[in-house]
Amino acid sequence: MSKISISQFFAILLLATGLSNHVLVIPILINAAGRDAWLSVIIGYMVFTIFSPVVLYVLKGINATSVFDWLTTNYSRFLSRVIGLLFLLFFVVAGWITLKETTMWTDETYLFETPNLVIALFLLGTSFYISYGRLNVIAICAGVLLPLVIIFGIFVAIGTIPDKDYMLVTPVLVENTWKDVFRGALFSLGSIIEVALLLLLLQHQVIKRIQFKHMLILILFLCILTAGPLLGSIAAFGVEEAERMRFPAFFQWRILGLGNYFNHLDFLSIYQWLSGNFIRLAATLYILTQILQIHSRAKRIFVQLFICFFYILFTIAPITDEAFFSFLANYYYIGGGILGICIIFILTVLIAIANGRRNKAHAKK
Template sequence: MGTQTMGTQISKLQALMLAISSITVTGHLLFIPVIINRAGRDCWLSLLVAAPFALFIGYMVSTLSKWYPNQTIVEYAQSIVGRWLGTLFALAFLFYFFHDAALSVRGFGEFFTSAITPRTPILVYFSAIVILAGYAVRAGLEVLARTNAMFLCTMIPIGILASILTHREKDYANFLPILEDGPGPMLLGSLNLIALYSTFLVLGMVFPQVRNARKLRAASVLTMGILIVMFLGPVTGPVAVFGGERGAGLSFPTYQMLRDIQVAELQRLDILAIFLWSLGSFAKISLYLYALTYGLQKLFKLDDYRSLVAPTGALLVAFSLLLSESFIGIYRFLQDIYPIYGLLMGFVLPALLLLIARIRRVMDSKGGPGNESERKARVRGGGGRREDNVPVRPAGR
């Protein structure tokens, strides 16, 4: 006899905290050295240029979820552009989630094997973080969101403490002269930041599970504003401490900054970075593994996403190994290719969906061609809050 499975629901705050953890740890591990290498002492200007785009990304993802309630991005892509083209969009988004998760797994392993335990095989770290993430994903989104909220409440005070402890070592004269090499490097650095902020798209897989979606758009834009502020210290700190040239040559500049600084009797502040990045990497990889498996369930109309967690996790470990022969190759990809790739997947394609959806809504409001397929899709999406999509048995059967 089957059992009825009710959908998991989380709060807006829990959903947005998932985004904060995810984007922050990716920025620290992978993007900050790339941005500093690109923009140098003008990295703070890159933050300012990228800020309006970040706010629009929050607006865009939340607006699509508001217009298509109870549907994931995999589902409303088909509602907006049709079944076949929408399926291509959905597959592109799912590959984007898979690839970003693999980059995070690789970054986590490279950090530990490069900076902490160089004799440990990197596969050990890959397997450990993916197994932990898989366990959390199988427990459900609510467990994942609650765990991340607990971690983030620990991570933010530690991050603030680390910034305060390193403040005395910072020399803001290192940011002069401004735009010495022209605006080009600064603009390239801003493209990397916009590509990083575009990973907020993953919440398109989470927002349908939000308990109360009122004011979701304002909350999303506010979250992106918080992320902009949270990156001010990590992006500018290494340049203020080490200078533009040395800061650009470090693989993990924020870790190096904490490791080199001693405050009175306090030594080995690098343990703060290890703690933060370990918790953050777990949250990021868990979120993306959930988004990927839940998206596959929705796309192929499977009974339960949990059966996909183990094989998807195994593929994630294998793909992380195959991304590049060395971490230098990963950095080159993030610097030269990812800005275009990330903007296409996380910004251009969702913006195109938003534009088409807006046109269809305007036509519908003016009495234009009936949007029957969209209305039917919304009706079908009414039960989209059930994570595993198991139909409810009629009473008495």
């Protein structure tokens, strides 16, 4: 198994989770907390920072081995499969939401007459092409794509400054209450908890052990990735208009121009979004076969094709945008956050018990 470096792992994490934090969760945050949604982001990420030592404790306890191998060795194969089922539930839903959201966005913004089936097939096909191999293939692709994604993000942030009025972010806590802010924080926390699950599932394939400083850097990047376009959307369009937008981060590209002759630069956002979708779907398909502990390439191809088939079925199903948005706001982020935290706490307890047994065995010797 070819291991990847910390920087390559971060490239995967930033692109895979950045799509959720940078795009998917922003309209939900604005609808939940209005112009105070940036406070929700700060609180959510502060909670995750406080929670991160627990994640590091689990990583240290697993000791650079697969979480499922560790469970099988220290407990039983049955328990390993039960925990694997929880991981499987989380990432199967996350992969479908990624494909569904990107297909809807593509259909509504630049490929109006293209059937959703064709869009979904192309999105899944490119991700599947690199997902059945080794993780380092996904890491190399992420490393190539990420620099331009960051450059374009900085470009749109700076280029739209003349069209923004950050006074629209104020007044603070006048129109909304702390209850609204904390509700938004649940969405923010739910969007970042998958970072912890990715760390648990992929840490044994990283050359160096993940440390607290790595977690802080990652949290800071993702916090900026979420708060930046959120504040920019409110400053550019006002909170009332931003609440009506389905893709407020994307519409910032629509107001970007270079002088009097270069407009419609929103095609650059297509590169950003599809890069995130590409790596996120590829990583999801790869992880699902890791959870199922399938190592044969032929079997992995078969299982991933089976998963892709069901992804396409549910993507082209007649689900309205309103119903899908309601599912994200009412179930996915809160439910996914709760599920992720439960998985981590279960592993924490199991590691503590295993360490206690080991210490007793050494004491008897």
